[in-house]
Amino acid sequence: MSFVYERRYAGPIQALIFDWAGTLVDYGSLAPIFALRRLFEENGVPVSVAEARAPMGAEKWLHIQALCSMDGVKQRWEAQHGSAAKKADIDRLYEQYLPMQLETIAERTELIGGVPTVLENMRRQGIKLGTNTGYSRPMLEPILAAAAQQGFVPDSSVCATEVSRGRPYPFMSFRNMMEMEIESVAACVKVDDTATGIEEGLNAGMWTVAVAVSGNETGLSEEDWRALREAEQISRAASAHRSMQRSGAHYVLDSVADLEPVIEEIEMRMRAGERP
Numbered sequence: 001m002s003f004v005y006e007r008r009y010a011g012p013i014q015a016l017i018f019d020w021a022g023t024l025v026d027y028g029s030l031a032p033i034f035a036l037r038r039l040f041e042e043n044g045v046p047v048s049v050a051e052a053r054a055p056m057g058a059e060k061w062l063h064i065q066a067l068c069s070m071d072g073v074k075q076r077w078e079a080q081h082g083s084a085a086k087k088a089d090i091d092r093l094y095e096q097y098l099p100m101q102l103e104t105i106a107e108r109t110e111l112i113g114g115v116p117t118v119l120e121n122m123r124r125q126g127i128k129l130g131t132n133t134g135y136s137r138p139m140l141e142p143i144l145a146a147a148a149q150q151g152f153v154p155d156s157s158v159c160a161t162e163v164s165r166g167r168p169y170p171f172m173s174f175r176n177m178m179e180m181e182i183e184s185v186a187a188c189v190k191v192d193d194t195a196t197g198i199e200e201g202l203n204a205g206m207w208t209v210a211v212a213v214s215g216n217e218t219g220l221s222e223e224d225w226r227a228l229r230e231a232e233q234i235s236r237a238a239s240a241h242r243s244m245q246r247s248g249a250h251y252v253l254d255s256v257a258d259l260e261p262v263i264e265e266i267e268m269r270m271r272a273g274e275r276p
């Protein structure tokens, strides 16, 4: 037999699945950084911004555990506390962290510039809008409430604590799909500001779009970003794009504000025979 025939999805995009911090809200993904650095500071083991950012995208208990097992942090923790952080220490740290995290989340719930328009336009096209996050439900609640006040209520929202494994496993995205009753992974686009969130989408078999400037990779508030000289913005953006490209994302954008033409292009690529 010389020819085989393959079945593939060539219809429109049916769902977008967004991460929250650094993607839809909290420009620079700063809320977790403020809380985590305060937590470690108060435990006598200050961590740098880069250290606090490295495990970003993970469920937060695991994020704290990952921080404690990073080379430099582990040594400093041992020097301060006599032995490496054990499970009981992580449990205690997580308890202590929760109110700190709730406090910084509450300050950074504004939808990122351009996001409301994009979400509205996508929904008008009949695309379902799901969300998932490394935050737990108590951390997500204030974000959902604030987003609703700004006119956005997602069709599905899943927390890493609600599946057996968070990112980079694809389970949150699968639950989003089930809740939104989406037919095929090829009809979904995962949008995220961290490599682990992109891996989640790739592991699910979805199209993926990384945001490089509004999120964890650049790590600046919108005000601080705008205050940079243009040349500095260009070089910082280029380096953030390069780094997010290494996550394997199909597309890398500055922020969700630039998403609409990419959705059109993905649909065109699928009509032309491509798969995620």
Ligand SMILES: [Mg+2]
Pocket: 019, 020, 021, 022, 023, 029, 057, 192, 193, 194, 215, 216
């Ligand atoms: Mg994020």
